Amino acid sequence: MAELTGAEARRLRLRAQGLHPGLPIGPAEAVGRGVALQGQDLPAVLRAIAIRSAPGTTVDEVRAAFDRGELLRGWTQRGTLFATTPAHYAALSSLTAHRSSTSLETRRAQLGLDAATIDAAEAVVRALLATGGATRGELMAAWRQAGIDTAGQRGYHLIARFALGGLMHWGPFAGVEQRLVATPPRAPSDPEETLAGLVRGYLASHAPATAADAAWWLGLPKTPVRAALASLGDELLRVDVDGVPHLALLETMDGPAPEESGVILVPGFDEVYLGYQDRSLIASAATQSAIVPGGNGVFKPAVLVDGYVVGTWRRSPRKGEEPCELTERTAAATRRRIAAALAAWPHG
Numbered sequence: 001m002a003e004l005t006g007a008e009a010r011r012l013r014l015r016a017q018g019l020h021p022g023l024p025i026g027p028a029e030a031v032g033r034g035v036a037l038q039g040q041d042l043p044a045v046l047r048a049i050a051i052r053s054a055p056g057t058t059v060d061e062v063r064a065a066f067d068r069g070e071l072l073r074g075w076t077q078r079g080t081l082f083a084t085t086p087a088h089y090a091a092l093s094s095l096t097a098h099r100s101s102t103s104l105e106t107r108r109a110q111l112g113l114d115a116a117t118i119d120a121a122e123a124v125v126r127a128l129l130a131t132g133g134a135t136r137g138e139l140m141a142a143w144r145q146a147g148i149d150t151a152g153q154r155g156y157h158l159i160a161r162f163a164l165g166g167l168m169h170w171g172p173f174a175g176v177e178q179r180l181v182a183t184p185p186r187a188p189s190d191p192e193e194t195l196a197g198l199v200r201g202y203l204a205s206h207a208p209a210t211a212a213d214a215a216w217w218l219g220l221p222k223t224p225v226r227a228a229l230a231s232l233g234d235e236l237l238r239v240d241v242d243g244v245p246h247l248a249l250l251e252t253m254d255g256p257a258p259e260e261s262g263v264i265l266v267p268g269f270d271e272v273y274l275g276y277q278d279r280s281l282i283a284s285a286a287t288q289s290a291i292v293p294g295g296n297g298v299f300k301p302a303v304l305v306d307g308y309v310v311g312t313w314r315r316s317p318r319k320g321e322e323p324c325e326l327t328e329r330t331a332a333a334t335r336r337r338i339a340a341a342l343a344a345w346p347h348g
Contacts, residue, residue, distance in 0.1 A: 001238045002253065009208045009241040010282055010307030011258035012248070016205050017272050018052040020261040020307075027053045027062045028070035028085060034205040035198060036084035036092060038274045039073045042178070044267040044301075045083045047347045051266065059347055063173050073170035073178065075100060075163050078219035081170075088201075089169065090186045091194050096219055101164045104157065111154050121148050121158050125167060125180075133181035135174050192228070195220070199228040200235070200249065206275050207248035208239045214247075216277035241281065263334070263341045264304045265313060273302055273309065283309040287327040303338055305330065313342060 004012070014020040018030055030052040031037055037052075039045040049062045049071075065071045069086065076082045076092040079100045084092065108118075124142050128134040134142065139159070140150045150158070159180070162168055166186060170178040195218075202214050215225040229236060229247065237253055239246040266272055273279060279288055283302075287309050292299050300312040303324060311326035323342050330338070 001240055002248075003240045004208065004242075004246075006242050006281055007306065007308075008257060009239070009246065011261060012208055012252070013206065013272065013282070014261050014264070014304075014307050015258045016207055016252060017275075018205070019264055019266070019272060020258065022055050023052070024054045027057065027065040029053075031071055031083055032085045032088065033201075034271065035088050035201040036076055036082035037271050038269045039081045039083035041267075041269045042073070044269045045073070047267040048270050049083065050347055066178065067172045069171065074183075075160055077217065079103060079160070086184075088198075089183075091189065091198055092218075093164075093166065094186055094189055095191060095195060095198070097164045097166065099219065101161070104161055104164070107153075107157060108161070111152065111157055113154060113157065117148060118158070118161070120146060122162060122167070124148070125162050129168055129180075129182040133168070133171070133179045135177050135179055137177075139180060192224075192231070195224060195228040196231045199225060200232060203236075203247060203249050204252060206271075207252055208241055208246035209248075209276060210244075210246055210278065213276045213278060217275060260306050261304070262306065263337045264307075265341050265345055266302050266304065267315075267347075268301045269299045270302065272304070274299060282307060284328065287311070290325065290327045303341075305334055305338075310334075310338075315345070315348065 018033065023030070027049050031049055034052070037045055037048050046059045046062045050057045050059055071083060071085060072089055073081050073083050074089055074093070076084060076089060077096050121143055124146050125139070128139060128142060136159070140155050143150050143155065166183055168180045169183050171181040172179050198218065199214055202217060203209060206213070211226055211229055212222065214229070215222040218225060235249055237248045237250045239248050273282065273291065283291065290312055291302060291309065301315065302309045303311045303313050310328040310330055311324055313324045314321060317323045324338060
């Protein structure tokens with residue numbers, strides 16, 4: 001078993017995440033090596049992909065990868081939107097879509113969506129997909145024209161339902177928003193082999209991490225995830241991080257240890273924070289509360305210093321607002337480096 005300090009583990013995570021050092025790869029490859037990136041906030045995930053791509057990659061170049069069909073967004077895990085590649089979307093959906101769809105049934109009843117309404121809504125969806133898809137607004141308007149009430153959460157629920165059912169996903173852009181387009185039929189696959197590949201991909205892009213982290217991230221029971229981890233055999237390395245058991249892939253531990261990373265800014269909902277069930281390795285309890293104030297489900301952009309979150313920041317602060325709110329004590333020199341990183345942030 002390898003032994004690591006918390007600082008060493010955080011640096012290894014940054015390297016696995018493609019955040020330090022940067023990799024000379026395009027947006028599709030950056031997402032593909034990470035399997036999937038949290039995507040419920042569209043502007044944030046575009047920036048999360050850009051900072052994991054080759055230096056100089058712009059948000060427009062990331063959007064172009066979606067336009068070419070190299071990337072998409074869909075409800076792949078835990079009923080949450082992720083950005084991923086078509087191949088990983090098919091693999092993830094094959095394991096998670098049924099569980100997520102089942103969890104929607106109670107909500108469907110609460111929203112008063114009966115079978116006849118769902119059938120009528122699906123007919124509208126299929127007609128739009130046959131002609132190239134639609135934006136959210138266009139789909140909602142088509143449903144209302146067909147006499148289907150989309151008020152409250154009904155419209156969103158229907159979109160998620162049909163996406164989880166394999167009908168559609170968020171794909172190319174139409175202005176600043178994405179279009180819902182048809183999802184190709186999913187080819188049959190071996191569940192155990194598929195899960196092993198996804199678990200391996202998770203570790204390759206997130207380790208050191210725990211088995212509980214992997215199961216939570218995938219939204220699957222721990223037992224099959226542990227079996228998938230065991231199937232990796234000699235590829236798997238057990239790692240002790242300040243007394244806490246973690247896992248990594250042997251290949252990702254090769255080579256010199258990563259150097260201190262300095263200041264890194266990440267957008268809201270970033271995988272470096274949300275990619276783990278237990279976030280205590282990279283943030284104190286006070287900082288975790290500041291990132292998602294009041295537990296409202298909205299995760300703020302984070303400031304990392306050598307892989308540890310020291311505060312939050314704003315892309316576009318209002319007049320009178322500070323661009324950065326630090327939750328950890330930092331040296332004056334570090335605060336100057338944070339200010340320089342904020343001033344140099346290239347992604348709008």
